[in-house]
Amino acid sequence: MGNDIEEPLKNEEEFADFHAGFVALIGQPNVGKSTLMNRILGVDLAITTAKPQTTRNRILGVRTFPEKGQICFVDTPGIHKAKKRLNRAMVSTALDAMDEVDLICHVIDAAEYVDNFDRYDEVPSTEAFILDKLSEVNQPVFLLLNKVDLVKKKDLLLPVIADLSERYEFAEVVPVSAAKGDNIRRLVEVLIEHLPEGPPIFPEDMLTDQAERFIAAEFIREQILEQTHEEVPYSVAVEIERFVENAEKNMLEISAIIHVERDSQKGIVIGKGGSRLKSIGRESRARMQSFFHRKVFLETFVRVESEWSEDPNALQRFGYE
Numbered sequence: 301m302g303n304d305i306e307e308p309l310k311n312e313e314e315f316a317d318f319h320a321g322f323v324a325l326i327g328q329p330n331v332g333k334s335t336l337m338n339r340i341l342g343v344d345l346a347i348t349t350a351k352p353q354t355t356r357n358r359i360l361g362v363r364t365f366p367e368k369g370q371i372c373f374v375d376t377p378g379i380h381k382a383k384k385r386l387n388r389a390m391v392s393t394a395l396d397a398m399d400e401v402d403l404i405c406h407v408i409d410a411a412e413y414v415d416n417f418d419r420y421d422e423v424p425s426t427e428a429f430i431l432d433k434l435s436e437v438n439q440p441v442f443l444l445l446n447k448v449d450l451v452k453k454k455d456l457l458l459p460v461i462a463d464l465s466e467r468y469e470f471a472e473v474v475p476v477s478a479a480k481g482d483n484i485r486r487l488v489e490v491l492i493e494h495l496p497e498g499p500p501i502f503p504e505d506m507l508t509d510q511a512e513r514f515i516a517a518e519f520i521r522e523q524i525l526e527q528t529h530e531e532v533p534y535s536v537a538v539e540i541e542r543f544v545e546n547a548e549k550n551m552l553e554i555s556a557i558i559h560v561e562r563d564s565q566k567g568i569v570i571g572k573g574g575s576r577l578k579s580i581g582r583e584s585r586a587r588m589q590s591f592f593h594r595k596v597f598l599e600t601f602v603r604v605e606s607e608w609s610e611d612p613n614a615l616q617r618f619g620y621e
């Protein structure tokens with residue numbers, strides 16, 4: 301009987317002063333939300349590219365700091381003026397994530413914002429839209445000024461912070477560089493400080509709840525974003541048709557369909573004599589092997605699915621709605 305009483309007590313003691321909770325990363329596209337999450341996780345989980353609208357889903361990334369806390373990041377698509385149904389779904393995903401977290405990090409591209417600050421007559425419209433949405437939430441909101449390594453007009457950094465702080469009562473303002481790692485340790489400390497006290501939410505060694513087939517599809521999409529231009533990256537969805545563990549060969553066997561919206565895009569993705577598709581396959585396979593710690597056999601097919609980005613059934617099938 302004594303044990304029954306002691307167990308929970310021991311547990312409580314073990315996690316005294318431990319903080320755990322969910323943190324949403326929101327902001328405009330391309331500001332470095334996914335890079336920041338990966339930096340703190342220490343793993344390249346979410347795909348990141350130099351093109352806006354890279355992330356299309358809510359992506360959970362968990363990092364446990366022994367005896368200190370567990371941060372459960374919710375990375376989200378960039379908030380932008382959405383026209384297509386796909387884009388509207390992405391923006392909804394980002395806004396919905398704000399409801400389910402303990403803390404919100406509003407990430408801005410400091411290089412972009414600070415260096416243009418003296419040209420702004422008012423807050424740029426998408427940023428104003430985000431600030432407006434934030435006025436409806438009750439959780440603490442951090443303002444993260446990312447890409448400080450790129451800021452040229454350093455003397456404008458403080459005026460920008462003062463201006464934005466006047467428009468919104470941020471719980472903390474933290475300048476960081478996700479790419480270089482500047483000030484990340486400090487950010488982690490204040491994040492943990494602001495999370496509720498309590499035991500870990502997920503097992504301490506857990507990284508994500510994202511399915512392996514989702515991650516495999518994302519690695520392929522990452523290469524398409526890297527290797528194609530103009531409208532092609534935005535017209536591509538990757539569907540994993542087959543994901544099989546071949547225990548005998550200690551290998552993953554993956555078949556993926558790359559959906560595009562037009563014949564011309566199919567030609568671009570395949571490339572001359574299949575060279576582009578080969579390169580997309582080679583690079584994403586390498587990324588899969590290092591992430592899954594297994595050999596990967598990958599086959600890819602390109603298929604035209606006209607206007608899929610406006611089609612509710614297709615969006616659901618690809619996991620965007």
Ligand SMILES: Nc1nc2c(ncn2[C@@H]2O[C@H](COP(=O)(O)OP(=O)(O)OP(=O)(O)O)[C@@H](O)[C@H]2O)c(=O)[nH]1
Nearest residue numbers: 329330331332333334335353354355378447478479
């Ligand atoms: N120099 C510099 N580049 C950065 C920094 N953080 C991110 N980047 C770059 O900015 C680009 C966009 O980064 P992402 O992490 O994909 O941005 P995101 O906010 O997740 O973008 P979406 O998913 O499209 O909303 C990439 O090329 C990153 O390498 C930083 O602190 N400094």
Ligand SMILES: [Mg+2]
Nearest residue numbers: 333334354355
């Ligand atoms: Mg992203």
